[in-house]
Each structure stands twice: as structure tokens, then as C-alpha cells.
Amino acid sequence: xxxxxxxxxxxxxxxxxxxxxxxxxxxxxxxxxxxxxxxxxxxxxxxxxxxxxxxxxxxxxxxxxxxxxxxxxxxxxxxxxxxxxxxxxxxxxxxxxxxxxxxxxxxxxxxxxxxxxxxxxxxxxxxxxxxxxxxxxxxxxxxxxxxxx
Numbered sequence: 001x002x003x004x005x006x007x008x009x010x011x012x013x014x015x016x017x018x019x020x021x022x023x024x025x026x027x028x029x030x031x032x033x034x035x036x037x038x039x040x041x042x043x044x045x046x047x048x049x050x051x052x053x054x055x056x057x058x059x060x061x062x063x064x065x066x067x068x069x070x071x072x073x074x075x076x077x078x079x080x081x082x083x084x085x086x087x088x089x090x091x092x093x094x095x096x097x098x099x100x101x102x103x104x105x106x107x108x109x110x111x112x113x114x115x116x117x118x119x120x121x122x123x124x125x126x127x128x129x130x131x132x133x134x135x136x137x138x139x140x141x142x143x144x145x146x147x148x149x
Contacts, residue, residue, distance in 0.1 A: 002139035006132040009125045009142060019044070019122045019143035025136050027114040030070065030089055036136060037119065040127035046070040047118035048092070050107060089115045124148065 002023070009018065020041075027049050028036070037043060048070065070092050092115075097104045107115060120143070121128060131137055 003141040005140050005142035006129065009128065012125050012145065014124060014126065015148050016145050017122065017124060017148040018128065018145040019120055020128050020131075021047075021118060021120050021141045021143060022131060022137055023047075023118040023139040023141075024116070025138045026117075028116050028136070029114040030116055032114060033116045033119055036134075037121070038127075038130040040123060041121035041131055042123050042127070043119055044071065044122055045120040046116045047120075048107070048115050049117040050103065 005020065009020070012018070024033075030046060033046060034043065093104050093107060096107070121131070131140070
């Protein structure tokens with residue numbers, strides 16, 4: 001059973017700003033993700049698929065320190081929070097090569113199918129709810145909720 005927090009956010013007041021993690025039904029390229037998501041949902045972080053290693057699927061939940069992703073600077077978060085502006089998966093892999101060449105080799109083999117398995121979006125409930133019935137959404141998990149400012 002996968003998390004589906006869309007029902008939960010329907011009950012939130014309109015003056016709340018929230019983040020939601022969306023897991024996809026399969027891998028997509030960064031360009032595909034940027035095109036397929038509704039423009040109302042502000043994309044802030046793209047989750048790189050580094051789960052299925054050659055020694056089998058990692059069956060247990062991962063610590064956040066092992067997750068790989070691409071941050072998208074935004075006025076809400078502030079561009080200074082992210083130092084790298086990646087436009088493609090290749091940009092990301094070139095930067096990762098500086099610290100983990102083995103991971104890069106593994107990811108390059110998978111790149112043709114797309115490296116993105118999820119995204120974090122922010123917005124009001126009206127901006128996020130259009131994702132509710134999209135075929136590519138496997139799971140949705142609500143994160144922080146704050147007053148809109």
C-alpha cells in the first residue's frame with residue numbers, strides 16, 4: 001500500500017503552503033518530469049534513482065543522507081540554498097563524478113531510461129491537487145505545511 005496524502009490536503013485551509021513528495025510509477029528523464037507536471041505545482045527537488053544496485057534491491061527505508069537528487073532553486077527557497085544549477089542529468093553526473101565515480105558508472109548505465117523517480121513540489125492545495133489523478137503518480141506524501149506568507 002502506497003501513501004496517498006491527497007485526501008488529507010483537501011481539508012486544509014486555502015491559506016496554507018505545503019510541500020509534497022511524489023513518487024513516480026517508473027523512471028523518467030528530467031525533461032519529461034518538467035513537462036508532465038502541472039505548472040501550478042512548483043518543482044523543487046528531483047529524486048535520482050540510485051536504489052537498484054547490482055547486489056539487489058534495497059528493501060529497507062533509506063536514510064536521507066543516501067538519497068541523491070537535483071535541487072531546483074526557487075524564489076521561495078532562495079537560490080543561495082543550492083549551489084549547482086543542473087539543466088540535465090549529464091550535468092548532475094558530471095558533478096557527482098567529482099566525489100563518487102562508482103555511483104556515476106552505475107547511474108550512467110541506467111540513464112537511458114531516465115534517472116528521476118520522484119519529485120518534491122510546493123504550493124497551495126489548489127496548486128498541488130491537480131496531481132491527484134495523474135497516471136504517473138505512484139505515491140504522495142505530505143511534508144511541511146506552513147502559513148502562506
